[in-house]
Every structure is written in structure tokens, then in C-alpha cells.
Amino acid sequence: MEPRDKNGLTEKEFLAQYRPGDYERPSVAADMVIFTAKVCKEENYRKLPKKKLQLLLIKRGGHPYINTWALSGGFVNPDETTEQAAKRELLEETGIDNIYLEQLYTFSDPHRDPRMWVMSCSYMALVDSGKINVSAGDDAKCAEWFDVSLKTENTDINETNNGFTSVTDYILSLQKDNDLLKAKIRLTKIRTDNGIDTKYDIISSDGLAFDHAKIITFAILRLRGKVTYTDIALNLVPEYFTLTELQQVYEIILDRELLKAPFRRKYSTLAEETDMFAKYSGHRPSKLFRKKWLAE
Amino acid sequence: MEPRDKNGLTEKEFLAQYRPGDYERPSVAADMVIFTAKVCKEENYRKLPKKKLQLLLIKRGGHPYINTWALSGGFVNPDETTEQAAKRELLEETGIDNIYLEQLYTFSDPHRDPRMWVMSCSYMALVDSGKINVSAGDDAKCAEWFDVSLKTENTDINETNNGFTSVTDYILSLQKDNDLLKAKIRLTKIRTDNGIDTKYDIISSDGLAFDHAKIITFAILRLRGKVTYTDIALNLVPEYFTLTELQQVYEIILDRELLKAPFRRKYSTLAEETDMFAKYSGHRPSKLFRKKWLAE
DNA sequence: CTAATAGTGTCTTTAAGACATTATGAA
DNA sequence: TTCATAATGTCTTAAAGACACTATTAG
Numbered sequence: 001m002e003p004r005d006k007n008g009l010t011e012k013e014f015l016a017q018y019r020p021g022d023y024e025r026p027s028v029a030a031d032m033v034i035f036t037a038k039v040c041k042e043e044n045y046r047k048l049p050k051k052k053l054q055l056l057l058i059k060r061g062g063h064p065y066i067n068t069w070a071l072s073g074g075f076v077n078p079d080e081t082t083e084q085a086a087k088r089e090l091l092e093e094t095g096i097d098n099i100y101l102e103q104l105y106t107f108s109d110p111h112r113d114p115r116m117w118v119m120s121c122s123y124m125a126l127v128d129s130g131k132i133n134v135s136a137g138d139d140a141k142c143a144e145w146f147d148v149s150l151k152t153e154n155t156d157i158n159e160t161n162n163g164f165t166s167v168t169d170y171i172l173s174l175q176k177d178n179d180l181l182k183a184k185i186r187l188t189k190i191r192t193d194n195g196i197d198t199k200y201d202i203i204s205s206d207g208l209a210f211d212h213a214k215i216i217t218f219a220i221l222r223l224r225g226k227v228t229y230t231d232i233a234l235n236l237v238p239e240y241f242t243l244t245e246l247q248q249v250y251e252i253i254l255d256r257e258l259l260k261a262p263f264r265r266k267y268s269t270l271a272e273e274t275d276m277f278a279k280y281s282g283h284r285p286s287k288l289f290r291k292k293w294l295a296e
Numbered sequence: 297m298e299p300r301d302k303n304g305l306t307e308k309e310f311l312a313q314y315r316p317g318d319y320e321r322p323s324v325a326a327d328m329v330i331f332t333a334k335v336c337k338e339e340n341y342r343k344l345p346k347k348k349l350q351l352l353l354i355k356r357g358g359h360p361y362i363n364t365w366a367l368s369g370g371f372v373n374p375d376e377t378t379e380q381a382a383k384r385e386l387l388e389e390t391g392i393d394n395i396y397l398e399q400l401y402t403f404s405d406p407h408r409d410p411r412m413w414v415m416s417c418s419y420m421a422l423v424d425s426g427k428i429n430v431s432a433g434d435d436a437k438c439a440e441w442f443d444v445s446l447k448t449e450n451t452d453i454n455e456t457n458n459g460f461t462s463v464t465d466y467i468l469s470l471q472k473d474n475d476l477l478k479a480k481i482r483l484t485k486i487r488t489d490n491g492i493d494t495k496y497d498i499i500s501s502d503g504l505a506f507d508h509a510k511i512i513t514f515a516i517l518r519l520r521g522k523v524t525y526t527d528i529a530l531n532l533v534p535e536y537f538t539l540t541e542l543q544q545v546y547e548i549i550l551d552r553e554l555l556k557a558p559f560r561r562k563y564s565t566l567a568e569e570t571d572m573f574a575k576y577s578g579h580r581p582s583k584l585f586r587k588k589w590l591a592e
Numbered sequence: 593c594t595a596a597t598a599g600t601g602t603c604t605t606t607a608a609g610a611c612a613t614t615a616t617g618a619a
Numbered sequence: 620t621t622c623a624t625a626a627t628g629t630c631t632t633a634a635a636g637a638c639a640c641t642a643t644t645a646g
Binding site: 014026166 | 311394404489490
């Protein structure tokens, strides 16, 4: 016996006659923070090339925020998930396909877009720089890789009777040749026994569109948080890599140097030995490893 | 000199003439998984009462999924964030206010609601059971606390050439007196060098509306993941608590017993000693502590 | 040979697991 | 007095930090 509602309808009947109300709905965009670990040039044949953490931005050609830089992204269509939309947009805008993707956070401040009500479901993506097709972004859109740096400018913690208030200012710098984009993001945490209120505010944002400075900061903090206890860093390294290369990736993400011996002890679990060696290194050649993804 | 777009408009002019297109937009709901740690009754005056992990569900009075149980939640309004919507709905539906809230994930399968295109921005909430007003949910809506259990039924891992495939089946059980809701959720992870595809599928879901079994499973796994390295468990404990109580909370979340001595060594950092003691315990009274939230 | 990195050994420090011992109050 | 839990001590095991030492190559 099928259940009927207060109008005497079965579920099938209800759905057949159902018409969505005409209340206002938000547009939903999928935005992506794409990181890569770019190998720098090194003149000294003996020295090892350094790595830099980079992020992809797209120059806006129209209002609002005309001529500023924005994350790759676009609106979600009715026949796809936000993740599918993110992948589709990335492919359309940059030609990049098949990469690591992870949902970050949904930003929903009603006024984050001056045009209308737009939520942003944000994703973090990681690519090995060798996979990037340099000729990508060849349509009208101008996509460029920016060096990323996120520094803590200041932290202020006040203990209260039943919690604390902490205010941290971050300086986000994005650099591409002569283009330097700078933003200050304030992270405020107010903890009481009634929960915690965590808030990101953009204090200043120069050359970045919308609230994207906030999203980028969120992504970097997430990446830093996850890198030490997951295999996420493997996504930034080529098929064959040395343990020093992997360590460099950790160092540019965490923005600090690590000791070699303990690093190798811990993270050699992520690498499978091969019988190949790096060549023409000007010093003792290092063994090449393959990725050993952590199962489960 | 203000920049103008290809139509010769400044940003101000552009925004003044801007009209949103009439493409389809999703409805966005904010849904909440609210947990509490309920103290059971204990007959033996010497024995310590046990705790159970519980979760709040609301009985659906209309189609679709009539007479099944659903998470508390509702549609987001144009003047609020998803978080504000979650809080508003919770207050309206249950009378619960001022609690710990954390965004979980945005579920966006276009067919997750049979009526129309609805995304769910899901939240996890934690409350001390002492804060719950039992007479809540006094309007038409019927809100009830269900005992929660999530067991891994089966894990199957296959290593592949460049990654692995893992399939884990979870059994989610929700019980309230004679009402037993059961669901099987399959978590599939396919890892290749081109990223990881993580997918939750509902194999069966009895008595739970929409994809809420998936959301609940996601929430429990998140809670388990975060409890050991954050102070999140403090949200489930009253103002004054014993270390054994706190340990019980960890045990019901992790679904396994912990050793007392190492637990105290590690988590006494989350507790501030008071000079009060638990009373009428039928054995040595234990010291009461206050919450010491981890700053930063 | 040399500069620069590869790779390992080992001592110290810290934290976690395991379990035993002592302490204490209500009935 | 007894039962059940409180609270702590300590031995073991494992991991992380710090740093030194040896190995190896292109030029």
C-alpha cells in the first residue's frame, strides 16, 4: 500500500504534478585553484634546480573586475555535478585534463559577486608541471602561472573566560614577471562555549577578482594542512622522481626547510624504488622512484 | 582613468545595465548532521553510565520520501550564507541555537532530488546533550534523536600498475526505540596517475530520505578523522566534565576502546583542572575539568 | 681533485602502547 | 569492607629531530 500525502497523492502522482516555485535561486560557479611545482632554471651545472609553487590565473576580459586576474571556473550546468563543471571549465580554458581534484569549500556570501547572487563551490587541483601543455589557453582567454607565497604577517591571540579570539593576517603574493598581485586576508576565530566562528576577510586585494584571494588562501592552508599526513604531494611530481625532488615539493608547500634523513625515513613509503638513476647531475646521481599511492 | 570594456562601459555602468540571464539555476539547500553524546541510564549505582553517539532526524510529512527520516535543513535565501541558512533552519525546526558548525561538502548530483535540481551544502554540528531542549521540535515537525553506528562491512583493495582501486562498504544503522533505519554505502576510490576518483554510492537506504545516508556517512567519517588531532570533541561535553567522560566521547566516535593512561597524557591539554569533584559516584570521585580550547 | 649532492648511521628526544599499582568514597 | 573507578608510575616501542659521516659523479 503506497503512502499518500495530505492531498491524497502517491509519490508518483505528486512528482508528476510538481512545479518548482518561482523563488529566487543562486547561480553556482565551480572555481579552481590549480597548483603546480615548477622547476626553475639553474646555471651552475653542479647545483640542483630549485622548485617554486605556482598557481594558474586567468585574465578577465570583461566587467566586473575587468583586467584583473581570476581563478579558472564557470557556472555549473543542470546536467553535471560541480566537480564535472570544474573539470569541464579547466579543459575549456586551459586544455588541462585528468588531474587531481578535491572539493575545498562553498563560498556563499550573497554579495561576493556584484552582478548577482552567485555561490562558488571551490576546488583545489594539483598537476605535475611536466603535464602542462604550454600552448594551452590558446583561445581568447589568457591563462598564466603565478608564483605563490603566503606569509603569516601577524597573529594575535586573546584568551577569554570561556575560549579565545585569534586574529591572523596573511599576505598572499602572486608574481608573474612584472605582474605582482598582493592581498591581505584576515582570519578571525572567535571561540566560545557556543561554538566557533571562523571568518576570512579580505583586507586588501590588488589585481585579484571577486573573493578569489580568500579562496586561494583557503586552498594554500588546506594544502599545507594535508601534505604531511596524506600522499597528496605525489600529484605534483613526475612519473619518475628523486626523493630530493619530493622533499622540495614538501618544502615549497610548507614554506620551510626539512631535514633529509627524517624526511626519507617517513616518506619513502610513498616511493617505489626503480633501477634507474638521474643523469648528468654534476654530482652523485640519485635513484629514481615511482609513485606508490597510499591505498584505502 | 577607469577601465572600459569592449562596449565602452565602466564597471559602474556595466553593473547598472546588467541583467542576469534566464538560464536554469539550482536550488541550494543547507542540510545538517547534528551529533550529540547522550548519557545512558545506569542501574548499578557503582557503575559509570555509558554514552551513545546520537544524531537528529526529522520525519518527512510530505512527498517525496514521505514518512521517511531526513536531515534538518532547508533552502538558502538570497540574503544569507549557507551557514546562516543552516543555523536558521536548525533553530526553526528544533529550537537549538549557538552550536558548533562546520561545513562538510556540497553534494551536487543533478538527480539527488526527484523534484528538481537541488544542491545540498552540508554541515556537521555538535552539541552537548545537556544543552538540548527536549521540548524542541514542538511545531508540526517531528524531530528525534537516533543512535548512530557506522561499521565497515568489507574492504577490497586491488593494486594496479599505477595506482589502486579500493571498495569499502559501510553499514549505517540509526536506531530510535523500534525504528531501525539501515543503509549500505559503498565508497569507491580509483587512483591512477591522472588523479583520484572518490565516489560514494548508496547501495540501499531504508527509511532515509534523498542521499542523506551518504551525507551522514561522510559526516561520521569526517568526525572520526578530525577527533584525534583537533579539540572538536569538547563540543560534545558539558561545561564541567571528567576526563573519563571525555574519553567516552572519543570512544563512541572512534568506535573502539582507548587506554586510559595514554589518553590522559595526550588529551589533558584540552582540559583545565578545577577544584571540584564529581559526586555520589559510588567509588572514588573524579576531578572535574573545564574546556581549554586549542587556540590558533 | 673538487664541489655538490646522495644516501645512511646513530644518538637524542618525544610520544604512544601496554599494563600494573595505589588511592578513594558511597553503600 | 567492598566494588568500581580515579589517577599515576613505568617499562616498552616507535617515530621524529639533529647532525655527522661516507659514497659518487661530471667536469
